Amino acid sequence: MPVKLHHCTLTFARVPGHPCAGVRKALDEAGIAYEIVKHPLLGRSRRVALQELTGQHLLPAIELEDGTVYREESKDMIARIQAGKLHDPR
Numbered sequence: 001m002p003v004k005l006h007h008c009t010l011t012f013a014r015v016p017g018h019p020c021a022g023v024r025k026a027l028d029e030a031g032i033a034y035e036i037v038k039h040p041l042l043g044r045s046r047r048v049a050l051q052e053l054t055g056q057h058l059l060p061a062i063e064l065e066d067g068t069v070y071r072e073e074s075k076d077m078i079a080r081i082q083a084g085k086l087h088d089p090r
């Protein structure tokens with residue numbers, strides 16, 4: 001089962017500097033399989049599922065195969081993925 005990349009609705013926006021797109025690119029480059037779970041871009045009150053899952057309202061977040069959820073600043077998420085440490089204990 002692949003990891004789940006919790007992503008905003010702008011899945012077409014592979015723009016440098018876009019937090020969700022940056023983490024997605026890092027997963028692609030690392031060869032890590034993922035499925036995308038889309039959440040509303042705007043309206044924090046509409047992100048009930050994300051809030052329940054991660055305890056906060058920002059994207060992206062990664063749900064690992066064991067159900068644990070990983071969310072940091074996207075630049076730190078990218079660095080961790082690039083270092084091959086996504087699945088290391090935190």
Ligand SMILES: N[C@@H](CCC(=O)N[C@@H](CS)C(=O)NCC(=O)O)C(=O)O
Pocket residue numbers: 008018019020021041042043044057058059060072073074075
């Ligand atoms: N500094 C954060 C920014 C994350 C961020 O703004 N993500 C967007 C989606 S790409 C978001 O959740 N926007 C909705 C909001 O700010 O409420 C990071 O790099 O992780």
